[in-house]
Amino acid sequence: MARVIRFHKTGGPEVLRIEDIDVPAPGPNEVQIRVKALGLNRAEALLRAGTYIETPIFPSRLGLEAAGIVETVGAGVKGFKAGDGVSLVPPISMLRWPTYGELINFPVEHVVKHPEMLSWEEAAAVWMKYLTAYGALIDIAKLTSKDFVVITAGSSSVGLAAIQIAKMVGATPIVVTRTSAKKQALIDFGAVHVIAQSEEDLLSRLTEIAGPNGVRVVLDPIGGPIFEPLTAAMAPGGILLEFGGLSPEPTPFPLFTVLAKTLTLRGYLVHEIVRDPVKLEAAKTFILGGLKTGELKPVIAKTFAFEQIVEAHRYLESNEQFGKVVVSV
CATH class of the missing domain: 3.40.50.720 (NAD(P)-binding Rossmann-like Domain)
Incomplete structure (x- = not known):
C-alpha cells in the first residue's frame, strides 16, 4: 500500500484527497520510484478543475513531475537499478502515468539520472x-x-x-x-x-x-x-x-x-519534444549541461508537505509565487 493523491469530482483544490492504494510491481520497461518530491504545474490544476486537454476518469490521479529513488525495475529496463536517484520527464498523459504518490511506476524512457548537486526539490522542478x-x-x-x-x-x-x-x-x-x-x-x-x-x-x-x-x-x-x-x-x-x-x-x-x-x-x-526521442535526447543534453555549469538553476518559490497538497494547489493558483511550487514527500 502507498499513499496517493486523487480526486473524485472536478473542482477547486479542496477536492484533492490523500488515499491508500495498492501499487503493482513495475511492468516491462517500467521503473518503480519511491517519490521524494513533486513539482506542481498549472496543467494539474486544470485537470483537477476539468478544463485540461485530458478528461479525468474518476477516481482520477494527477501529476507530471517528480524526483526520487528507484525502488525496483521491470523486465527489459537497462541503465537503472535500485537506489538510483532520478527525476522524471513529464509524460504525454498524466492520467496514464500520474506522479502524485509515494510510490509510482513510470516508463523508463522518461526517467533521468539527475545531477547530484540538486536537492530532491530542485530535481522535481527541472523538466517541465x-x-x-x-x-x-x-x-x-x-x-x-x-x-x-x-x-x-x-x-x-x-x-x-x-x-x-x-x-x-x-x-x-x-x-x-x-x-x-x-x-x-x-x-x-x-x-x-x-x-x-x-x-x-x-x-x-x-x-x-x-x-x-x-x-x-x-x-x-x-x-x-x-x-x-x-x-x-x-x-x-x-x-x-x-x-x-x-x-x-x-x-x-x-x-x-x-x-x-x-x-x-x-x-x-x-x-513535441517529449514524444520525439531525438529531440528529447538533444534537450536533455542541453539542460543537463546547463545544470552542471550552473547557468540553469531551478528556482523554488515554496515547498509544502505532502499532507498540504490542498494548500499547495491554492498557492499554485494564487499567482503570488516566484518560481516553482514543490511538494516534499
Whole structure:
C-alpha cells in the first residue's frame, strides 16, 4: 500500500484527497520510484478543475513531475537499478502515468539520472519548465545572441527558465509581468528589461527597447488582448509561440499585422519534444549541461508537505509565487 493523491469530482483544490492504494510491481520497461518530491504545474490544476486537454476518469490521479529513488525495475529496463536517484520527464498523459504518490511506476524512457548537486526539490522542478522553454526557444525559434525575446508571465517557472536559457545563448530577454511588484526580483534574476503590463504601455515600451527592427521571438502562455501589442512590436518574419492560453478574454487574430510582417503565430506543446526521442535526447543534453555549469538553476518559490497538497494547489493558483511550487514527500 502507498499513499496517493486523487480526486473524485472536478473542482477547486479542496477536492484533492490523500488515499491508500495498492501499487503493482513495475511492468516491462517500467521503473518503480519511491517519490521524494513533486513539482506542481498549472496543467494539474486544470485537470483537477476539468478544463485540461485530458478528461479525468474518476477516481482520477494527477501529476507530471517528480524526483526520487528507484525502488525496483521491470523486465527489459537497462541503465537503472535500485537506489538510483532520478527525476522524471513529464509524460504525454498524466492520467496514464500520474506522479502524485509515494510510490509510482513510470516508463523508463522518461526517467533521468539527475545531477547530484540538486536537492530532491530542485530535481522535481527541472523538466517541465526547462523542456517547455527549450523546445520553444531553441528547438523551434532557434534563438541566437542577436535576438530580443519577449517572455510574458516572466515570474512563472517557465518564464524564469526561459530567462536563463535566453541568457545562456546570449539573447536579450524582455520580461513582461503584471505589476511592478516582482520587477526588481526579475532584474536581479537576469532579465535585461522588465515591463509591468498593467502600469506601462506595452507596445511603446517594446518599441523603445527593441528599436525599429522589433522583436523576433515571443514566448507567451497568456493569449487574449496582449496579442495585438505583442505582434505590433515584432520584427518581420518573427515568431510568437503560444503554449498556455491562460487569459479568460478572447484572443484577437491581428490579421493585417501578421500579413504585413509575415509573422508566424504558432501553438506549442512540450509534447513535441517529449514524444520525439531525438529531440528529447538533444534537450536533455542541453539542460543537463546547463545544470552542471550552473547557468540553469531551478528556482523554488515554496515547498509544502505532502499532507498540504490542498494548500499547495491554492498557492499554485494564487499567482503570488516566484518560481516553482514543490511538494516534499
